[in-house]
Amino acid sequence: MDLDLTLEDTRWGDLSPLAGRAVAAVLDHLGIAADMCEVSLLACDDVRIAELNAAFRGKATPTNVLSWPSAELASASDGGTPVLPEPDFTGEIALGDIAISYDTCAREAEAVGKGMRDHVTHLVVHGMLHLLGYDHVRDADATLMEGLEIEILGKLGLDNPYNEFAGPDGPRDLEQE
Template identity: 70%
Template sequence: MNLDISIEDARWQMLEALARPAILAVLDHCGVEHGICEISILGCDDSRIAKLNAEFREKPVPTNVLSWPSAELSAEEPGHEPYPPEADFSGEIALGDIAISYDTCAREASEAGKEMDDHVTHLIVHGVLHLLGYDHIRDPDATLMEGVEVEILGKMGKDNPYNT
């Protein structure tokens, strides 16, 4: 897997150590050959992610994670599995880009009483699933995506992030 990580916020020292196993777990679960995949991740702060959120989603506020899939893989029917990604002419699968904010992740983890590493792992899994066509806009899609997240995280030894 070609993983390009850009660190804009020095607090993201652990990002690569958390990102690689989370991404591999998602790709393995979804049956995607990870050796030919390409993903970029930006580790940033709330200021930067708010600018990105404003530019791409017209929401000028910080968020935890943003994803930009390289291809539209979402299923047409609500609650159905997305289409599998396909390699391009070079034989690679460019999945897309993810940005993740340290400030929001740390705040959410603290408020929920979760370990930062566990919360970040969940958000990376969540972001990669978006790159693979999963979404949570329609209720059946949200149910599917959350179930897949819980299953992947469970295989990684992580608790269900949706249990309160």
């Protein structure tokens, strides 16, 4: 697997082992050959992610994680499984880009009393699933995606993250509105 990690914020430290483990866990769970895949991860701060959020989503606020898939893999049906990515002419699968903000991740982890490493692992898994065509806009899609996150994180020894984000109206959306 080719994980291109760009650290714009030194508070992240050595994010490579954690990110590599999370990316590999998603690919393994979905039966995708990791050695064929390319992913870019930008580890930044709230200022940078707010700029990206404004430019690509029209929301000039920080968020925890953003993703830009290289290909549209989503299922047309609500709750349907996305198509698997195909290698390009070089035999590689360029999955896309993920950006993650230290500031927002740290605030969220502290707010729920969760370790930063566990929360970041969850968000990298979440971003990877977006690159692979999963989403949470429609109800059945959200159920499918959250179920996969719970299974993948469980294999990594982490608890169900949605228990910690639940409120009176149920789990809240990971990407802040």
